[in-house]
Amino acid sequence: MNIQPSPSGGPPATGSCSDVVIVGAGIVGLAHAAHAVANGLSVTILERDHHAVGASVRNFGHCCVTAQSGELYELAKTSRKYWLKFAALAGFWAVESGAVVLARTDTEMNVLRELSAAREEGQVELLSPAGVRSRLGSGAEGTVPDDGGAASASWPGLVGGAFLRDDVRVDPRTTVAKLADWLARQPGVDIHWNTAALGFEDVAGHPTVRTSRGDFQGKQVFVCVGHDVDYLFPSLAEEHRIERCALQMSRAAQPPGLTIGPAVLTATSMLRYPAFTDMPAAAALRAEVEQDRPELLDIGANVMFTQRPDGTVILGDSHHYHRTAAPFMEESITTILNTDIERAMGTPLDVIERWQGIYASSSVAPILVRETQPGVTVVSVTSGVGMTLSFGLAHRNISRLY
Numbered sequence: 001m002n003i004q005p006s007p008s009g010g011p012p013a014t015g016s017c018s019d020v021v022i023v024g025a026g027i028v029g030l031a032h033a034a035h036a037v038a039n040g041l042s043v044t045i046l047e048r049d050h051h052a053v054g055a056s057v058r059n060f061g062h063c064c065v066t067a068q069s070g071e072l073y074e075l076a077k078t079s080r081k082y083w084l085k086f087a088a089l090a091g092f093w094a095v096e097s098g099a100v101v102l103a104r105t106d107t108e109m110n111v112l113r114e115l116s117a118a119r120e121e122g123q124v125e126l127l128s129p130a131g132v133r134s135r136l137g138s139g140a141e142g143t144v145p146d147d148g149g150a151a152s153a154s155w156p157g158l159v160g161g162a163f164l165r166d167d168v169r170v171d172p173r174t175t176v177a178k179l180a181d182w183l184a185r186q187p188g189v190d191i192h193w194n195t196a197a198l199g200f201e202d203v204a205g206h207p208t209v210r211t212s213r214g215d216f217q218g219k220q221v222f223v224c225v226g227h228d229v230d231y232l233f234p235s236l237a238e239e240h241r242i243e244r245c246a247l248q249m250s251r252a253a254q255p256p257g258l259t260i261g262p263a264v265l266t267a268t269s270m271l272r273y274p275a276f277t278d279m280p281a282a283a284a285l286r287a288e289v290e291q292d293r294p295e296l297l298d299i300g301a302n303v304m305f306t307q308r309p310d311g312t313v314i315l316g317d318s319h320h321y322h323r324t325a326a327p328f329m330e331e332s333i334t335t336i337l338n339t340d341i342e343r344a345m346g347t348p349l350d351v352i353e354r355w356q357g358i359y360a361s362s363s364v365a366p367i368l369v370r371e372t373q374p375g376v377t378v379v380s381v382t383s384g385v386g387m388t389l390s391f392g393l394a395h396r397n398i399s400r401l402y
Contacts, residue, residue: 003020003219003220003402017217017218018041018188018190018218018219019036019041019042019219020041020043020044020218020220020222020398020401021043021044021045021220021222022044022046022221023197023221023225024047024224024225024226025047025049025193026052026054026056026224026226026386027056027176027386027390028056028224028226028381028386028390028394029225030045030180030183031086031391031393032222032224032379032394033183033189034082034090034183034391035082035398035399037186041188041398042188043190044189044190044191044218045189045192046192046197047191047192047194047195048197049193049194050194051180052176054226054358055226055357055358056175056386056387057172057173057176058249058357059359059386059387060172060304060314061170061171061172061175061306062169062306063076063079063168063387063388064167064263064273064385065164065166065388066124066164066166066167067164067273067276068274068275068385068388069278070274072274072383072385072389074392075389075396078391078392078395079388079395080168081391082391083168083170083391084096084168086179087170089182090181090183092170093171093174093309094175095168097167098164098166098167098261098262098263099164099262099263099264099265100161100163100264101161101164101264101265102265102266103159103160103161103267104159105159105267105288107281107285108159108270108288109160109161110281110285111279111281111282111285112160112161113126113281114280114281115275115279123165124162125162125163127160127162128160129158131163132161135261136155136260136261136262152256152257152258152347153347154345154346154347155344156343156346163262164262167263169263169306170387171308171309172387173308195213196211197211197232200221200223200372202373202374202375203215206375207219207220207221207373207375209221218375220375220377220401221376222397223376226380226381226386227360229242229378230242230323236368236370236378239364240364240368240370241363241364242360242362242368243321243323243360243361243362244321244322244323244325244359244360244361245320245325245359245360245361246321246322246326246357246358247319247356247357247359248316248329248330248333248334248354248356249356250315250316250355251312251314251315251351251352252312252315252338252349252351253349253352254307254312255348255349258307258345258347259311260305261307263305264305264306264344266303266304267288267293268289268296268304269302270282271285271297295336299320300318300319300320301317301318301319301336301340302316302319303316303337303341304317305341313349315337317357318333319384325356327356360382361382361383362383364382365382366381366385367382367383367393368381379393
């Protein structure tokens with residue numbers, strides 16, 4: 001399909017045909033909108049809620065570039081470039097803070113050594129225990145705060161760690177809203193909140209979205225509804241084996257004086273992300289965790305944490321898979337996660353908020369991009385790295401329109 005940009009001059013009139021219609025105003029949908037706008041296309045965005053409340057606001061705000069491999073790694077590198085570009089344009093918080101992986105055993109350190117050797121020099125920097133503490137005592141801009149930085153956390157039991165240079169952090173609570181606000185101010189963009197997609201048809205040669213507020217036509221429609229693909233395309237969801245991955249997450253008040261620039265990952269993170277699991281030493285690490293901390297594997301833990309700009313710390317997370325996720329959370333699971341984080345930090349945490357995260361997961365493939373009828377393409381990241389891949393995947397999909 002070769003879409004030529006419509007003449008500029010403000011939002012399309014009611015009943016007109018936009019170049020691109022996007023269903024879903026989460027980060028994947030808005031990333032598609034941002035790339036379309038950057039290429040001079042008119043865009044209509046349809047969102048069933050009054051603002052984004054799904055996976056895009058329930059996560060760590062960690063763009064986990066370095067820990068991807070293969071196709072996902074290439075998409076993540078592209079995504080990183082555009083995360084920073086659109087952060088500058090839209091004015092949302094994004095920092096090139098990297099990530100630190102804690103190693104508390106020699107087996108954990110062996111995985112990091114292998115990954116460092118496999119990547120370009122400087123991308124995965126091996127750290128001594130003192131080097132880890134130095135990285136974690138720095139602010140987002142790389143300077144130790146005047147108030148003593150991470151003095152309240154001792155980071156005990158370390159044998160070393162690694163700094164992942166290319167990872168980026170954003171604030172999950174504010175990023176999507178600021179990006180949507182910026183898009184709404186751009187010529188040729190029209191956002192319709194509280195507008196639910198009901199179905200898709202071809203009308204006079206144009207793909208048409210039937211919604212709770214009437215019909216919207218576009219030359220190309222992208223359906224970016226995350227884990228809710230089965231609401232609109234149940235057969236496709238069954239074919240791709242899409243499930244809902246439910247997570248238990250929480251947020252702690254800022255420990256006195258604690259300022260952490262990077263995202264912080266641990267051994268269980270290395271058992272979930274492909275760059276680590278591709279390493280030969282990963283098998284020994286899994287065996288070690290199975291023996292020493294089986295309760296973490298039982299809940300599908302990825303013990304990690306990030307600090308928001310307001311100083312509070314996002315903590316998580318567990319993973320449980322369902323076609324329909326129950327809303328109930330087991331307090332024992334949150335206790336297991338947060339106890340391990342407290343041990344890693346060496347400081348108690350004051351939990352002030354809990355929530356259930358949720359994202360699309362599939363055993364078939366980590367990404368779903370499927371044209372269901374001419375001009376209608378379903379896009380879903382089915383691997384829990386939607387924030388990481390969003391702008392790279394959107395760049396690839398929008399580029400194919402030319």
